[in-house]
Amino acid sequence: MYLTQFVVLSAVLFCLGIYGIIARKNGVAVLMSIELILNAANINLVAFGALFKQVTGQVFSLFVIAVAAAEVGVGLAIILLIYRNRRTVNLSDSAEMKG
Amino acid sequence: MLHALTPLAAVASGSLDHPGFFVETIWVPFALMVGAFALALFLGKRMPLKGPEFGTIAVFIALIWSIGAGAQWFMRPSVDIAEKSPQSIACISRGGQLPERLPALEHEAIGHAQAAHSAASVPSLPAADAPLPKQVPVANAPQCPEVHGDGHSMAAGPGSHTPPPTATGGEGSAAPTMHVRPYYEKEWPWWQVGDTQVMWGIHVDGYTLVMVFTVALISFCVHVFSLAYMRTDRRKTHYFASLALFTAGMFLMVVSSSALSLLFGWEIMGLTSFLLIGHWWEEYPNARAALKAFFTTRTGDVGLLVGLAILFFAAGRTFNIAQINQMAAAGLIHQGYLLPAAIALFIACIGKSAQFPLHTWLPDAMAGPTPASAIIHAATMVVAGVYMVGRLYPVFFRAFDIASHDAHGALFGVNPVAVIGAITVVAAAALAFVQDDIKKVLAYSTVSQLGYMVLALGVGAWTGGIFHLFTHAMFKALLFLCAGAIGDVVGHSFNMKTNMGGLRRLMPKTFAMFMVGTAALMGIFPFAGFWSKDEILLGAGKNGYLLISAVGFIGAMMTAAYMTRAVYYTFFGDYRGPTESHGHKVEPKDGGWEYMLALGTLSVMSVVAGIINAPFFGLQFAHYALGEAPVGAGAPEPPFNIVYALLSTVFVALGIGICAAYLVKGVGRGLSRKVAPAGALVTFLTKKYYLDDLYEKGVVHFIAHPLARAANSFNQGFLDGIVNGVASMVRSLSTSTYDKIDQGLVDGAVNGAGRGAKGLGGVFGGLATGRIQTYASLMFIGVAALGAFVVALVYTY
Numbered sequence: 001m002y003l004t005q006f007v008v009l010s011a012v013l014f015c016l017g018i019y020g021i022i023a024r025k026n027g028v029a030v031l032m033s034i035e036l037i038l039n040a041a042n043i044n045l046v047a048f049g050a051l052f053k054q055v056t057g058q059v060f061s062l063f064v065i066a067v068a069a070a071e072v073g074v075g076l077a078i079i080l081l082i083y084r085n086r087r088t089v090n091l092s093d094s095a096e097m098k099g
Numbered sequence: 100m101l102h103a104l105t106p107l108a109a110v111a112s113g114s115l116d117h118p119g120f121f122v123e124t125i126w127v128p129f130a131l132m133v134g135a136f137a138l139a140l141f142l143g144k145r146m147p148l149k150g151p152e153f154g155t156i157a158v159f160i161a162l163i164w165s166i167g168a169g170a171q172w173f174m175r176p177s178v179d180i181a182e183k184s185p186q187s188i189a190c191i192s193r194g195g196q197l198p199e200r201l202p203a204l205e206h207e208a209i210g211h212a213q214a215a216h217s218a219a220s221v222p223s224l225p226a227a228d229a230p231l232p233k234q235v236p237v238a239n240a241p242q243c244p245e246v247h248g249d250g251h252s253m254a255a256g257p258g259s260h261t262p263p264p265t266a267t268g269g270e271g272s273a274a275p276t277m278h279v280r281p282y283y284e285k286e287w288p289w290w291q292v293g294d295t296q297v298m299w300g301i302h303v304d305g306y307t308l309v310m311v312f313t314v315a316l317i318s319f320c321v322h323v324f325s326l327a328y329m330r331t332d333r334r335k336t337h338y339f340a341s342l343a344l345f346t347a348g349m350f351l352m353v354v355s356s357s358a359l360s361l362l363f364g365w366e367i368m369g370l371t372s373f374l375l376i377g378h379w380w381e382e383y384p385n386a387r388a389a390l391k392a393f394f395t396t397r398t399g400d401v402g403l404l405v406g407l408a409i410l411f412f413a414a415g416r417t418f419n420i421a422q423i424n425q426m427a428a429a430g431l432i433h434q435g436y437l438l439p440a441a442i443a444l445f446i447a448c449i450g451k452s453a454q455f456p457l458h459t460w461l462p463d464a465m466a467g468p469t470p471a472s473a474i475i476h477a478a479t480m481v482v483a484g485v486y487m488v489g490r491l492y493p494v495f496f497r498a499f500d501i502a503s504h505d506a507h508g509a510l511f512g513v514n515p516v517a518v519i520g521a522i523t524v525v526a527a528a529a530l531a532f533v534q535d536d537i538k539k540v541l542a543y544s545t546v547s548q549l550g551y552m553v554l555a556l557g558v559g560a561w562t563g564g565i566f567h568l569f570t571h572a573m574f575k576a577l578l579f580l581c582a583g584a585i586g587d588v589v590g591h592s593f594n595m596k597t598n599m600g601g602l603r604r605l606m607p608k609t610f611a612m613f614m615v616g617t618a619a620l621m622g623i624f625p626f627a628g629f630w631s632k633d634e635i636l637l638g639a640g641k642n643g644y645l646l647i648s649a650v651g652f653i654g655a656m657m658t659a660a661y662m663t664r665a666v667y668y669t670f671f672g673d674y675r676g677p678t679e680s681h682g683h684k685v686e687p688k689d690g691g692w693e694y695m696l697a698l699g700t701l702s703v704m705s706v707v708a709g710i711i712n713a714p715f716f717g718l719q720f721a722h723y724a725l726g727e728a729p730v731g732a733g734a735p736e737p738p739f740n741i742v743y744a745l746l747s748t749v750f751v752a753l754g755i756g757i758c759a760a761y762l763v764k765g766v767g768r769g770l771s772r773k774v775a776p777a778g779a780l781v782t783f784l785t786k787k788y789y790l791d792d793l794y795e796k797g798v799v800h801f802i803a804h805p806l807a808r809a810a811n812s813f814n815q816g817f818l819d820g821i822v823n824g825v826a827s828m829v830r831s832l833s834t835s836t837y838d839k840i841d842q843g844l845v846d847g848a849v850n851g852a853g854r855g856a857k858g859l860g861g862v863f864g865g866l867a868t869g870r871i872q873t874y875a876s877l878m879f880i881g882v883a884a885l886g887a888f889v890v891a892l893v894y895t896y
Contacts, residue, residue, distance in 0.1 A: 022876045030871075097869025 006047035013040035027079045027089035031072060038068045118283045118303070119171025121164055125308075125354050126301050128161035128315060132347030136340050143336035148326075150336035154343040155322040161350070162315040169308045175280045280305060284356050284421060295416045302356030302421055306565060310353040310486060313569055314479050316704070317576045318346040320697035321474040324580050327693035328470055328587060338378055338468065345371035349479050353486065358407050358418040361487065365403065365451070368480045369396050375475060376467040388463040395460040395794075399450015399484070406443035409436055410494065420490060427493040434498070441498030444491065445516060452484030454553055455523040458546045459791050462530075465538040465593075469583030472538060477545050477579045478572035485552045488516070489565050492556070501559045501642075513646075517557030517639075521650040523550030526788070528657035532664065533784045537582050538593045540665045544620065545575055547654060551635055558647055560638020567635055570627035570708045574619035577701035581613040584694045585669065588687045589676040595668035598676040602669055605687045608695065610670050612702045617666055619705040621659045621751050624744070627709035637743045652750045659754030667762045 013036055020033025042061045049057020083089050117123065135157035143150035286300030322342065329335050345368055352364030377389030407418070413436035414423045426432050448454065453461040464476050475481070488495055495501065499514040527546035534540045548571050555564030582593060585602060592598040603610040619626040622633065632655060639648035677685050689695070761768065786792070866877075 018879050022872050022879070091871050095869035095871075097867060 003047060003051050006043060010040045010044040010047065013037075013043065025090050025092050027082065027091050028076075030091065031075045031079065034075070035068060035072065038064055118175050119168065121167035122171050122175075122283055122303050122308075123285065125164070125168055125303050125311065128164050128311065129347050129350035129354065131157040131161055131164075132343050132350060136343040136347060139336060139340040139343055143340060150339040151322065151326055151329075154339045154346075155319075155326065157343065158315060158318045158322050158346060161346070162312075162319050165308065165312040165315040168303070169312055172280065172303070172305060172308050282421065286356055286419070289357075289359075297359060297418055298357055299360055300356040301354045303354065306489065307353055309565070309569055311350065313572045314346060314349045314353065316700070317474055317478045317572055318342070318349075320576065320580065320700055321470045323693050324473070324583065324697040325468070325470040327691050328583055329468060332468075334378065338375070338471070341371045341374040341378075342471065342474070345375065345475060345480070349483070352483060356420060358410070358420055358423065358491075361420070361490070362403060362407060365400070365483055365487070368475075368483060369393060369400065369451075372396070372464070372475050372480055375471040376464045378467055378471065385466040388460075388466040392460040392464045395457050396450045399447040399457060402443040402446030402450070403487075406440045406447065409440035409443065410491075413437065413440065424491065424493045427491075427497050430497065432494075432497070437494060437498040441495050442515070444487065445495065445519075448484030448488050448553065449519060450484070451487075452481050452549045452553065453523075453546045454484075454519050454550060455526045455546075456790060458523065458527060459787065459794060461546055462534075462539050462542040462787075465536070465542050469538065469579060469586060472542075473576045473579035473583065476542065477575040481545060481549055482552070482568050482572065485549060485556065485564065485568055488553070488556050489561060489568075492561055495556070496559070499557070501557065513644075514557055517554055517644055517647045520550045520552070520554030520557050521647050521654075523547065524554060524654035525550075525650060525657065528654055528661060530784055530787060531657075531661040533781060535596045536593045537585070537595050537599070537665055537669060538579070540595075540661060541575070541578050541582060544578075544658065544661070547658060548575065548620070551632065551651065551654065554647060554651060555635040555638060558635075558639040558644040559642045560635055563631065563634035563638045567628075567631035570619065570631040570705070573701055573704040573708050574616040574627055577612060577616040577698060577705055578620065580694070580698055580701065581609055581616065584609050584690045584698065585687070587690070588685070590685050592676075595665065596675070599669045599674075600672045600676070601674040602687055603671065605674060606689050608689045609698070612698045613666070613670070615702045615705050617662045619709075621662055621755070622655055622747060623751060624748065625706075625709065627705050627707075629744075629747075630709035633744050633747055636747055637740050640743060641740075652747060655747055656750040656754035656757075659751040660758040663755050663758035664762060667759075 017033045017035075017037035017040060020036060021030055024030055024033060042064055045057040045061045045064070047057070049055065049061075079089055082094060086094060088094075132154070135153040138153040139150050143153070146152050282302060282304035284300060284302045286298040289297045289299040291297070322339075325339070325342065329338055332338060348364045348367030348371060350364070351367065352361050355361045355364060373389050373393040376392050377386050380386040380389065410423050410432075411418055413432045414426045417423065423432075427437060450457045461476055461481065465472055467475075495516060499516060501514055501516070524547050527543045527550060531540050531543035531547065534543065548567070552564045552567050552571070555561070555567060585599065585606065586593045588606070589598045589602075615626070619628040622628040622631075632651075636648055636651045636655075639645075639651055674687065676687065679685060783789070866873075868874075
């Protein structure tokens with residue numbers, strides 16, 4: 001159908017995700033933004049797969065979802081440990097460098 | 100390689116010229132004496148006699164060597180030079196035509212090959228610089244009217260060689276002939292600077308051998324005499340070492356072919372003269388006398404250096420004496436170089452041979468031991484100057500134009516050499532009259548006789564001068580040794596008036612030998628001095644130097660007079676000396692075998708030495724001694740003249756008569772008291788013409804005090820001021836450099852760079868915030884840039 005809409009949607013989601021990573025203080029929100037980025041890439045993949053009437057895009061998208069899941073697991077583990085040590089998940093407060 | 104096949108090369112390599120073993124190894128006496136010097140110095144104290152053994156044996160061997168060489172030289176074949184008239188000889192001296200036909204000295208083939216070579220090619224010499232005259236081919240030399248010249252081609256370089264033999268007298272069978280034995284020369288390379296090679300070698304001709312024999316004989320007699328005279332001396336070993344070194348120096352000087360080694364020997368003799376005069380230096384006057392002698396001769400030595408340097412360059416960068424002589428004789432050295440060189444060399448002769456006005460050191464030199472005085476200041480060293488003039492005679496002959504007055508020329512010829520010689524003759528003879536010390540009388544007599552030799556060389560009587568050198572050495576050494584023998588036994592003093600007198604009865608043998616020496620000195624027939632002095636006076640007269648000749652006659656009269664005085668005070672009258680000294684008896688008597696051997700030998704020589712140049716004996720000495728140099732210079736040889744002989748005898752008799760009348764009969768006694776000018780004259784003489792005062796208070800004092808002070812203030816004030824000023828300037832410069840450049844500029848740059856780096860680091864450090872968001876945003880920016888780059892790449896592609 002119309003490729004442009006899907007690619008634009010993907011780009012918008014991607015930018016929102018980047019904004020989220022950069023600007024959000026909460027660690028969990030950062031992880032959520034990462035997921036958003038990954039899913040934006042997924043949408044891009046599926047859209048192009050549908051364009052060429054191939055299933056390759058969707059298959060690759062499945063791979064991405066799997067990877068995303070693993071990565072979220074690790075990320076949440078890190079956030080959990082940060083919370084256990086500092087009783088907060090505020091990333092701005094976790095910066096220990098003095099410069 | 101090919102050269103070895105040509106006969107010319109055979110001559111050049113010297114394989115055919117073998118005058119004899121002793122002649123070819125004439126450097127051996129020098130080596131022997133040097134060895135004796137070294138041995139005496141290092142081993143002398145351990146020897147039983149404490150030193151004289153080495154020197155005496157060495158000089159005896161040297162004497163045998165010289166006799167052997169002399170005999171071998173006598174058997175050397177000689178060549179004729181046809182002699183027509185003094186004009187021909189003058190023409191020869193201006194480089195006459197080299198003849199086409201040469202006699203066969205060794206082989207006919209060699210002679211022809213040499214003639215072809217000499218006539219065809221330019222003689223080989225090192226190239227001279229631009230301002231010096233170029234070598235002219237011999238073929239362009241002027242033709243002499245009646246005679247074949249003797250212009251030789253020049254020395255062909257290193258290696259022994261003999262000059263091409265000179266012409267035979269083809270025409271004119273009635274003309275007298277002059278035999279010349281060609282000289283023998285052998286050289287070895289010494290050192291090389293650029294393309295100038297300096298050689299060291301021997302140059303042997305009759306003149307050399309006469310000198311070697313003279314030195315060897317006199318040195319031997321002095322060594323023997325010193326065995327007894329210096330038996331209990333405080334520094335016997337050093338004395339004999341110095342004596343050996345002196346003999347070595349004289350040997351070196353007379354056999355050397357290079358002017359440089361002549362200078363070497365000259366300097367050695369100056370040194371040993373200093374050592375021997377100041378032998379008893381603990382007494383201050385002796386040390387002063389030694390210094391005076393050394394400084395005075397040194398003043399002359401400057402002339403020697405300057406003269407040799409000028410000749411080196413003027414003769415085409417060579418020190419070879421034969422080459423210089425041949426060039427001078429052929430007129431190839433420009434007068435502008437030759438005259439200064441000759442004057443400088445003659446100044447050296449004035450200093451060393453004690454001519455007026457540099458004679459003042461010789462009488463003071465009598466402070467040394469008498470045998471040393473005998474050899475050095477009577478017989479050998481003082482004749483070094485005369486020898487040098489004789490050796491380099493063509494230089495002087497051409498420079499001073501000595502031949503300009505032949506028998507038909509001017510009557511009153513003058514040239515510096517003859518004039519100085521004449522002045523010396525009379526001045527020294529006058530001074531000999533007022534001396535009380537017999538050694539001083541003999542010293543002034545020596546100066547006077549040296550004046551005769553220089554006079555002879557100055558008037559062109561080369562043979563006369565050298566012959567007089569030979570005979571004078573004999574009888575003057577005899578006189579000095581007699582004086583030594585006398586002084587030894589009259590309480591070690593030489594004062595005639597207080598210590599001597601009546602010795603003819605007490606020391607008859609010494610008296611007899613002293614009389615032989617005196618007769619020889621005065622020039623009484625048939626003793627040695629008669630022949631030699633006569634030849635000088637004759638040469639002066641015949642060559643047109645009549646005034647000089649007259650001075651010579653007056654000198655002969657004065658010689659006779661002062662010797663009569665000396666003999667009278669020493670041997671006649673009653674003994675005035677001490678009979679007891681330092682606790683032991685003083686008894687004048689004849690000496691032991693050492694004295695008698697030495698004195699006897701010299702007495703015999705004083706008698707016979709003159710005969711060998713007597714005309715009835717064939718003028719053997721002249722023929723023997725004449726080498727290339729004087730003949731090349733064109734010095735003619737006068738025959739015997741009975742008028743001159745009788746005239747000189749008359750003058751001598753006058754001298755003896757006047758003095759004897761004064762002494763024995765008292766004629767004219769007290770004249771110096773009664774007549775004021777005579778008294779003034781005596782004072783003038785006693786003060787030695789005030790020359791000593793002039794030199795000591797004038798020259799020496801001026802140099803030692805005002806000049807030294809001025810030099811010192813110049814040195815401290817000006818020169819040191821410059822140095823210190825430069826130093827302070829450098830110091831301030833370095834301080835400002837340190838402050839401004841090092842500290843300010845360089846360190847500023849370094850510090851600035853450090854600050855820059857720190858700032859830059861600060862800037863970059865700001866990037867490391869530790870905040871995840873910052874890192875993430877940077878990462879995304881980078882990815883975005885990369886993506887844009889890829890898109891741009893894709894679009895342009």
